[in-house]
Amino acid sequence: MSEEARLTAVADGLFVWCPEGRGTWGLANCGLLVTEAQAVLVDTPYDLPRTRRLLAAAEPVLGPDRSIGTVLLTHSNGDHSYGLPALPGVEVIGTEAYLHALDHEPTPEQMHLLTRGGAPGEATGWYLAKHFGRYDFTGLEIVPPTRVFSGELDLDVDGTPVRLTQAGPAHTDGDLWVHLPEQGVVFAGDLVFAGDHPVHWAGPLASVIDGCERILGTGAEVIVPGHGPLLGPAGLRDYVDYLSWVAERCRVLRLGGIPAQDAALRLIDSGRYPELGLPERLAITVATEYRHLSGDQDTPDLVGLVGAAARIALARAEAAAAL
Numbered sequence: 001m002s003e004e005a006r007l008t009a010v011a012d013g014l015f016v017w018c019p020e021g022r023g024t025w026g027l028a029n030c031g032l033l034v035t036e037a038q039a040v041l042v043d044t045p046y047d048l049p050r051t052r053r054l055l056a057a058a059e060p061v062l063g064p065d066r067s068i069g070t071v072l073l074t075h076s077n078g079d080h081s082y083g084l085p086a087l088p089g090v091e092v093i094g095t096e097a098y099l100h101a102l103d104h105e106p107t108p109e110q111m112h113l114l115t116r117g118g119a120p121g122e123a124t125g126w127y128l129a130k131h132f133g134r135y136d137f138t139g140l141e142i143v144p145p146t147r148v149f150s151g152e153l154d155l156d157v158d159g160t161p162v163r164l165t166q167a168g169p170a171h172t173d174g175d176l177w178v179h180l181p182e183q184g185v186v187f188a189g190d191l192v193f194a195g196d197h198p199v200h201w202a203g204p205l206a207s208v209i210d211g212c213e214r215i216l217g218t219g220a221e222v223i224v225p226g227h228g229p230l231l232g233p234a235g236l237r238d239y240v241d242y243l244s245w246v247a248e249r250c251r252v253l254r255l256g257g258i259p260a261q262d263a264a265l266r267l268i269d270s271g272r273y274p275e276l277g278l279p280e281r282l283a284i285t286v287a288t289e290y291r292h293l294s295g296d297q298d299t300p301d302l303v304g305l306v307g308a309a310a311r312i313a314l315a316r317a318e319a320a321a322a323l
C-alpha cells in the first residue's frame, strides 16, 4: 500500500504532513508551524525512519537558521509520539493527563514483539502483523512531555497565537487539540478520523462529540484529523453524526441486553457508512462506550480490545476469500 506523504502548505508558514493510508493503522498526520525564528511540530510519525523522512521534507521550509524547538503532542498513542527520539532536546508539550495515559500504552519493545506475527490463523497476531508490521519499533524510547498543562494553554510563537485545549478523556485520557485562530486551522489529533472508522479507547463518545463541537465552535475552516484527509466544517459535522449514531445504537442495544461484541457486529452488518475502512474498529469503540454505560471503572485491556477487532477482521477476510 502506498503511504506517500508530502509537506503541504495550508496557510502561510503552516504545513501538514498527511500520509495516504486509508484502511490501515498508524499513519498519523502531523503539522508544522514555521515563523520568523521558530518552528513548532504537532505530533510525530510512528517510527524513526518515517520521522526522519518528515524532517528531511521540512528542511527546505526551515532553512539554515531555524530548527524545530517545540513539539505539541495531541495524545499519548505511539503513532503520534514515538518519533520524538529523532528530535533530541526539544520542548515537548502535552496535557497533565498525558503522563498518566502513558501508563496504559504498550512500549515500543512490546509493539515490536506483538507485531512480528502470531501462530497461523491466530487473529491478534495476524492483525497486528498486517497493520503494524510495516513500522520499525527498534531504537525507540518513550519521551514524556517536558511541559504539561490542564485546561487551556496559550502560546505565542513569534506573534502567532496557538491555543492548546485539553479534551480528554475522549480518544485517550490525555487528548488535546491545537487551534491556530489566525490561520483558521485546527489539529484535532485522534478526536477526529477521516476515511476509516475511528477507534476510541477512553471515551465516552459524548466527550469526543463535545471536543468536536468545540472545534466546530472555533469557526476553523480546515480541520486536520489525526488520520486521513483534511476536513472542512461539513465533514466534521458528518463525523459527529457518525459518533452520535454509534452512541445511540450502543445505548439501545445495551438496554436490549445485547453484549458489546454482538452490538459491534450489528453496527457493522447494518452496512451504514460503507465508505469507511476498518469497520472492525467498532468492536473497540463499542466496548469503550459499553464500559461507560455500565459504570465499569476498570482499566481497559487494550490488547484484548484489539484482539476482538482482529477476530472480526479475520472472519470477514476469510468470508471474502471464500466467495
Ligand SMILES: [Zn+2]
Pocket (backbone or CB within 6 Å): 026, 028, 077, 079, 080, 190, 226, 227
Ligand atoms: Zn492515531
